[in-house]
Amino acid sequence: MxxxxxxxxxxxxxxxxxxxxxxxxxxxxxxxxFNIVHGIATLPEALGWIFSNLFITQESLERLPTILDKLIETILMSVAATTTGTVVAFFLGLMGSKSTGTNKAIGVFARFVASVSRNIPVVAWALILLLSFGQNSVTGYLALFVGSVGFLTRAFIESIDETSQSAVEALRATGATYFQIVFKAVLPQCLPQMISWILFMIETNIRNATLVGILTGTGIGYTFDLYYKTLNYNAVALVTFSIVLAVILIELISNHIRKVIL
Missing domain, CATH: 1.20.5 (Single alpha-helices involved in coiled-coils or other helix-helix interfaces)
Structure with missing residues (x-):
């Protein structure tokens, strides 16, 4: 019953x-x-415009070296923002975790920093930083860096909190120092998860960097915006295809690395 x-x-x-x-x-x-019915009704017309305008031609392929150069710039900026953000997020994660935190006030501060930087979108950070640094690669890098710190700090805190406490307690009983406990007991357990989160952040930052580049006038995002505003839709198609291909390739590499380490 x-x-x-x-x-x-x-x-x-x-x-x-x-x-x-x-x-x-x-x-x-x-x-x-917003009219849902009207939106659905206009979908075939929109798809028709895409297929009739966004296609790659021989003329657009001549711009491929420039596009690849900007795409590589975007990828490197995303990787740099992620890796430097990882260092900051690692120490914030240690301070914010209940397992490795040494002071409650510092732990609250670390969680607060992670919450603020994570909950404000990367695009909003780009607009805020744009007022101070102007349209350049530094603005794009800092926007991605702040977003990476927020996301990775939260992910690292959860990863550290999920580790087994038996090894930590055993090292404490032997009189090990704080950093000995961290690098001998905590880090070996959560390192695979951390690497997985870092790879995911790199993928996310490459996607975000395209939109951030439109605002900051850098990377592949600026190239996309330039061709779009000049109505060069064939070049826009090539830029879009290059971005999609790069993201898929990096995702495949990340998935392979995850299978190896996890």
Missing amino acids: NEKHMKTSRKGQTILFILLIIGMTIASSAITG
Whole structure:
């Protein structure tokens, strides 16, 4: 009887949840003035425009060296922002973790820094930093760096908190120092997860760097924006294809590394 009642209750909750989602969708459409039916109806026309304008030609291929140069610049900037952000996030993660934190106030500060930098979008950081540093690669790098620190700090804190405490307690019992405990007991356990998060952050930053580049006037994002504003849609298609191909390639490499280390 109880099992039947539980199934009925879950079914009712599921139906209520679905109705709530539908209601929120309708309300959001009404508030924003978005017509879902009109949007779906214009989809074939939009796809037709894409296939008739965004295609690669021989003329656009002549711009490939320039595009690849900017794409490599974007990838290197993303990797640099991620790796330097990793160093800062690692120490913030140690301070913010309940397992390795030495002071409650410092732990709260580390979590606060991670929360602020993570919850403000990278694009918003780019706009904020744009006022101080102007349109250059430093602005793009710093925007990606701040976003990386926030995300990785949160990920590292969770990874450290999930480690087994038996090795930590054993080293403490022998009188080991703080950093001996960290590098002998904590880090070996959570290192594979940390590397996985770092690889994921690199992939994410390469995607974000394209949009950030439009704002900061650097990298592949600026190249995309330049061709788009000059209505050179064939070059836009080549830039888009290059970005997609680069992201897929890096994702495949990351997945291979994850299989090796995990």
